[in-house]
Amino acid sequence: KEPEVRGVALDTNQAQISVINIPDIPGSAASLCRKLTESGICLDTIVQSERQHESGGRTISFTLSRDDRKLVDDALSTLLKEWKGSYLIDGIAIARISSVGAGMPCTVGTAGRMFRALANASINIEMIATSEIRTSCIVSENDGTKALQAVHKFFELNNNSVRSGGS
């Protein structure tokens, strides 16, 4: 029978940043990504949650490889000047853990169970990007290995985990 989670991957080579106060109009997300891509920066997880204040600006958070972090300020400097009030902030040092589901009926709640596996190991979740069969959680860098083991154990995976990016 199909396992609920087919595999889990840990990437310890990522950094997280957010751009705050992005104009909430068509083209902003596209321009942000274009500037980064043009500088050869690869974005891994990109998250934008629902509008929360009437202030109108939006925040986009993303993760990228640590080596690329130094390229970001130049890549975005023109855009940040153009978008009055916008700025970049760095998140804490992180690790990214992602699971790939086996397409179970979603009332099984696989994403929530992955959050439970992390909570049981007292790991705080910093960022979440989940869609259908794939759940990505960002945790503090120090919790990376513990997170991989916790999810592995919770879903009874034997050799289905992958580590990448460790230095």
Next chain:
Amino acid sequence: KEPEVRGVALDTNQAQISVINIPDIPGSAASLCRKLTESGICLDTIVQSERQHESGGRTISFTLSRDDRKLVDDALSTLLKEWKGSYLIDGIAIARISSVGAGMPCTVGTAGRMFRALANASINIEMIATSEIRTSCIVSENDGTKALQAVHKFFELNNNSVRSGGS
């Protein structure tokens, strides 16, 4: 040669909600999902972006099928009472458009190009959950069909799109 995007799906049967001021400690995300899953609610896209204020509370936004929206208030009432200052807000009427990539080198910037396809059609992006090869964008419900056509056209997909959830 591999296409950059293998397929795109539109779901017009989703609603978006956010829970605001969630205690930022291990277990919050897991408890939120457990309460919803126990009421038979299926979560599709779940997004939590980086901490932005020192206020300490976090926001989790998610999408679910419209029929399940009426079950949410009861499902979460105990938790929302327990989490002082937390509350639920409904987002605007939405559609979800997701593309599945073909695993191109990420410097191609497929997610950003999908945002560009939407921007070219003057479609505002309300929520983003992107991880590696899959990009999910939430747009206003009225933009759903236009979004599917725009992404389809931009990536030159012929019969690789799927519509679901239309009433």
